[in-house]
Amino acid sequence: MEQNLSLNLHVLIARLDRAADRILRAEHDISYSRFLALTLVGELGASTQRTLAEYLGVTEPSVSRMTAVLAADGLLDVQPDPAGGNRRRLSLTDEGKRLVASIRQEFEDRLAAVVAESGVPYAEYAEHTARLLTTFDRLEREAGK
Amino acid sequence: MEQNLSLNLHVLIARLDRAADRILRAEHDISYSRFLALTLVGELGASTQRTLAEYLGVTEPSVSRMTAVLAADGLLDVQPDPAGGNRRRLSLTDEGKRLVASIRQEFEDRLAAVVAESGVPYAEYAEHTARLLTTFDRLEREAGK
DNA sequence: TCAGCTAAGTTAGCATGCTAAGTTACCGCT
DNA sequence: AGCGGTAACTTAGCATGCTAACTTAGCTGA
Numbered sequence: 001m002e003q004n005l006s007l008n009l010h011v012l013i014a015r016l017d018r019a020a021d022r023i024l025r026a027e028h029d030i031s032y033s034r035f036l037a038l039t040l041v042g043e044l045g046a047s048t049q050r051t052l053a054e055y056l057g058v059t060e061p062s063v064s065r066m067t068a069v070l071a072a073d074g075l076l077d078v079q080p081d082p083a084g085g086n087r088r089r090l091s092l093t094d095e096g097k098r099l100v101a102s103i104r105q106e107f108e109d110r111l112a113a114v115v116a117e118s119g120v121p122y123a124e125y126a127e128h129t130a131r132l133l134t135t136f137d138r139l140e141r142e143a144g145k
Numbered sequence: 146m147e148q149n150l151s152l153n154l155h156v157l158i159a160r161l162d163r164a165a166d167r168i169l170r171a172e173h174d175i176s177y178s179r180f181l182a183l184t185l186v187g188e189l190g191a192s193t194q195r196t197l198a199e200y201l202g203v204t205e206p207s208v209s210r211m212t213a214v215l216a217a218d219g220l221l222d223v224q225p226d227p228a229g230g231n232r233r234r235l236s237l238t239d240e241g242k243r244l245v246a247s248i249r250q251e252f253e254d255r256l257a258a259v260v261a262e263s264g265v266p267y268a269e270y271a272e273h274t275a276r277l278l279t280t281f282d283r284l285e286r287e288a289g290k
Numbered sequence: 291t292c293a294g295c296t297a298a299g300t301t302a303g304c305a306t307g308c309t310a311a312g313t314t315a316c317c318g319c320t
Numbered sequence: 321a322g323c324g325g326t327a328a329c330t331t332a333g334c335a336t337g338c339t340a341a342c343t344t345a346g347c348t349g350a
Binding site: 176178203204206207210211214229230231232 | 335336337338339343344345346
């Protein structure tokens with residue numbers, strides 16, 4: 001049973017992500033990936049595409065396509081960086097801000113409800129998860145990228 | 146900070162999956178998705194495509210395409226069920242068995258090493274994860290699919 | 291016998307992840 | 321001025337997730 005952590009994590013998160021996706025599509029007509037991208041621009045200040053890729057944990061080509069569709073949908077403003085260089089300055093449009101604000105809290109609450117229902121201590125699980133992420137990040141960086 | 150569990154889980158697992166994928170491609174020339182599918186057929190006895198879809202937590206069309214490529218690669222044997230009905234009986238070929246056997250243990254050990262490095266208690270985290278998965282499954286079923 | 295039902299699988303087309311390779315903007319050195 | 325280097329982004333094409341709609345195989349009841 002303890003042999004299956006990687007499988008269980010994979011399947012659990014796959015299901016959580018798909019449930020999140022269904023809810024967001026049904027109630028707000030947006031995918032979970034797009035919501036995450038907007039959230040990281042709006043609340044964590046991902047201000048260039050490279051930074052956003054880093055925060056999302058995806059590659060730059062993925063972000064390049066994502067920012068293009070979000071801009072086309074009128075949720076994200078993408079401008080050449082006035083400071084120069086081959087950069088894009090990212091910011092939410094008013095509609096993007098409205099969307100992120102209306103979803104974020106409601107959405108985390110739903111996950112908290114599932115965690116509560118399971119009897120798993122939220123704070124501890126969250127702390128363990130954060131620690132694993134930090135450690136894994138460090139190991140990958142040390143392995144030399 | 147506790148607000149970010151869903152994001153941290155999403156990012157952590159995305160990175161773990163991609164790392165697993167890189168390792169498997171480099172060392173065994175197979176993707177992580179394909180390895181998971183073979184593992185569930187070989188070790189958990191997923192004997193029809195519908196069952197495999199259930200175990201993997203993906204849809205039947207995804208499994209349909211996956212079994213086709215695995216069969217084409219000579220790793221999976223897909224036969225009409227001799228008991229009748231519109232079913233496929235799934236089983237590993239000898240090469241599939243060899244591959245799964247050679248990867249599985251080595252692979253779980255790598256994750257265990259990351260967990261140990263982080264200081265997170267493996268057994269507890271694994272137990273919490275399994276409990277969340279069970280609970281989430283039940284809630285989804287109750288919500289009426 | 292055959293019309294309709296159910297279970298299982300497939301096809302078509304889209305979304306979004308990836309890698310490899312190309313482009314653009316700026317910098318620094320000669 | 322311009323050559324080459326670096327950082328940031330884009331393009332092309334593939335892998336694999338999804339939904340919607342279709343097909344296939346067997347069962348059941350008039």
